[in-house]
Amino acid sequence: MIHSMHALVVESLGATPTWGVVDRPEPGAGQVRIKVKAAALNFADTLMIDGTYQETPPCPFVPGMEVCGLVDAVGEESGRFRTGERIASFCGHGGLAEFVVVSEDRCFPVPDTMDDITAAAFPIAYGTSHLALTRRARLAAGETLVVLGAAGGVGLTAVEIGKALGARVVAVARGEAKREAALRAGADVAIDADTPDLRGALKTEGRIDVVYDPVGGAAGEAALRALAPEGRYIIIGFASGDLPSLRPNHLLVKNVDVIGFYWGGYRAFAPGVLTDSLAQLTRWHSEGRIRPHTSQVLPMAQANDGLDLLRRREATGKVVLTP
Template identity: 45%
Template sequence: MRALICTAFDQPEALTVQSVPDPTPGPGEVILQVEAAGVNYPDALMVMGQYQVKPPLPFTPGAEAAGVISAVGEGVTHLRVGQRAAAFTGTGAFAERLLAPATSVMPLPDAVPSDVAAGLPLAFGTSMHALVDRAGLRAGETLLVLGAAGGVGLAAVMIGKALGARVIAAASSEEKLQLCREHGADETVNYSEGDLRERLKALTNGRGPDVIYDPVGGDLAEPALRSIGWGGRYLVVGFAGGGIPKLPLNLPLLKGASLVGVFWGEFARRDPRANARNLARLLGWVADGTIRPLVSERYPLERTPEALRALLERRVTGKVVVTP
């Protein structure tokens, strides 16, 4: 089969497509014939050796995929050959076939196409875990989403609306903000123009947002945290802006607020049943149209480095996928 191979921790452009042996499922494993694989920021960090997990070299990047099960290993009873499914494996998805533990695979309803499903586990799983499990977001509360037009950001906008929140989407251009409005944002803020704190103060009548979803970090973190409402929850999701902020700890004290870490991958490993419940709820929302995930571009396997570069340069809206 063909697979994208990382032979050294380097820039995405160093990745190459190679012919490798077909995988064979062992006990408790399945083979997924990959129809689409989601492209995520951690994939790029992993390729460059900047992620908290460093796979042994050489390896095939790609954390999530969707397609059709082509083989099942001994002991797998809840999945069958020919069944449509999605999987989150952390690595291996940028290939024609993916070896996956059966516990990481979820069947797909016919109403959810593979390119949409391929982008659900990480981006939507992260946002679901963040807003439901970590923030306890309630109907009627105000949610601020930073980096709202990106993969996890747009997922947070849609999930926030599905949960009944008032959603303020913040992004760096009017084009991105229009996309957020099309996917349910009630209010928008262009943080490349004007004062973020003053805009949030005006939009919340001085109260501030109840929950802040931050996958960006960098220079946006402190003004956002200074804007949070009393008893608010600040979700630390990632640092796509490039810098890990150093926040004054008097700020959560003065607002009775909480800084809450979000590490979906570890949550999914430690509590797979709770993660499965979240993903099943998400699939239901996608199937009935409550949530409309955006797949903005599809890349062939050979152009995966381009997709990763676009992600690193924050030129991506919604989700992009690789179609081996």
């Protein structure tokens, strides 16, 4: 017997997703089905809907990259989780629905100290900043970290994790409200992204060791040029819609590293890295070292409104949907 469910469906790339009734998926070997209690939105969802994300599935598909919920059913050869257990998942897509089927290795148990909304918003943003700053940028205690887009979903996590690693954090965000959010997250200094001479403003903060850039464009170029010799510039994304201009002669003269980072790629070539990172982050949360910030909690029916908030870069922290 085939059961149905409601889901947000992308019928064609670039079109506004619409709610519809689709078949409820059945878990296969090594998979579980989750009854969704909360789903977090990511800027990558907007790219996937537009067809510009590196892992866009064929249409029609259901967006939604991370969820928290209850295990509703388990497939054959699935032994990690039990029916009724509360888990979170970085599912890739499919989360903006009543149910989603995911591989067990994309899931982790949710501790009692973490509510559904926090758990849904946790894996991608915190996982991205943690691995980017520890494994790739090699951020050390006492160094200075610049975070662009510091009040966004990943930006705030970079601020928190930078402080947890013992760095001095300079946040760059647009407008007073967003700068205040970055300061509350632990930033030592907050600079307005619209500062006419952003490079000059950053250089007044002394030696800049690492730049964390989910924005790109002119801000990325300015921050890159402010880096000290042997600084590291880590590319997270291009929320501005523009790529930064990287001049090889500047990199050469200053011995600067430009580092690419894609969190989802580790699942293919080093899945244990993701598992270990999430385990450490979960411990940090239980110890109170990181405090996730959710910008808006909207009903699932307003998913397109939430996606528009991300497109306009109006969200401070994560946007989460609940049924």
